[in-house]
Amino acid sequence: QQQVKQSPQSLIVQKGGISIINCAYENTAFDYFPWYQQFPGKGPALLIAIRPDVSEKKEGRFTISFNKSAKQFSLHIMDSQPGDSATYFCAAFSSGNTPLVFGKGTRLSVIA
Amino acid sequence: DADVTQTPRNRITKTGKRIMLECSQTKGHDRMYWYRQDPGLGLRLIYYSFDVKDINKGEISDGYSVSRQAQAKFSLSLESAIPNQTALYFCATSEPGHRQETQYFGPGTRLLVL
Numbered sequence: 001q002q003q004v005k006q007s008p009q010s011l012i013v014q015k016g017g018i019s020i021i022n023c024a025y026e027n028t029a030f031d032y033f034p035w036y037q038q039f040p041g042k043g044p045a046l047l048i049a050i051r052p053d054v055s056e057k058k059e060g061r062f063t064i065s066f067n068k069s070a071k072q073f074s075l076h077i078m079d080s081q082p083g084d085s086a087t088y089f090c091a092a093f094s095s096g097n098t099p100l101v102f103g104k105g106t107r108l109s110v111i112a
Numbered sequence: 113d114a115d116v117t118q119t120p121r122n123r124i125t126k127t128g129k130r131i132m133l134e135c136s137q138t139k140g141h142d143r144m145y146w147y148r149q150d151p152g153l154g155l156r157l158i159y160y161s162f163d164v165k166d167i168n169k170g171e172i173s174d175g176y177s178v179s180r181q182a183q184a185k186f187s188l189s190l191e192s193a194i195p196n197q198t199a200l201y202f203c204a205t206s207e208p209g210h211r212q213e214t215q216y217f218g219p220g221t222r223l224l225v226l
Contacts (some may be wrong), residue, residue, distance in 0.1 A: 006154075032211055032212045032213065034212075034214070036215075040222075041219075041220075042219060043116075043202050043204070043217025043218055043219055043220055044155070044202075044215075044217050045216075045217065046214050048213075049212065049214075051211065054177055057157060089154065089155065091123075093212065093213050094175060095208075095210075095211050097162060099145060099160050099170070100206075100213060100215055102154055102155045104152070104153060104154035105153060105154040105155070
């Protein structure tokens with residue numbers, strides 16, 4: 001059973017465009033939602049995260065939008081750059097003794 | 113120096129061989145994880161350990177075993193490697209905070225089973 005569903009699997013965006021990656025979850029016990037960024041040949045690394053008590057969090061060109069009632073959250077990358085080309089994973093966490101649950105990832109390619 | 117190291121970085125082995133992938137961390141974290149990454153399948157959890165005496169199966173533990181030798185070391189073994197275990201393997205560590213957790217990943221081990 002896939003606890004966090006991520007889409008699309010791959011995404012191609014023009015330089016300067018907006019990249020949008022979506023995730024949905026079922027478990028209402030999740031209370032922390034991070035996004036990880038992975039460059040080729042590297043391990044994933046935390047990019048940005050949000051808690052369900054806010055609807056949006058912005059860090060530079062990266063924004064998480066969170067819809068608690070729909071149990072959905074999304075990553076928006078504004079003014080996408082070729083250097084943003086990477087695989088992005090959404091994840092969900094519930095406080096307690098369970099690991100992070102990852103989505104299947106989105107491979108983003110930003111082309112000039 | 114890297115906080116989470118994995119050895120070897122690349123490994124080619126033959127079907128039926130036993131191999132061990134090693135992970136060491138200097139972050140002082142209690143929690144450690146092993147994942148495998150395959151194209152289109154994302155990160156799949158193999159085993160995790162919340163402290164030295166704790167070992168838990170993840171989503172895909174069949175064909176794998178682990179050993180937590182110390183807080184800083186967590187090894188993954190393939191008892192009898194098979195070709196569909198060809199993948200990129202990641203070790204990660206974490207120290208959960210109040211209502212949050214950040215995992216820190218190693219650089220990965222690329223394994224090819226012939």
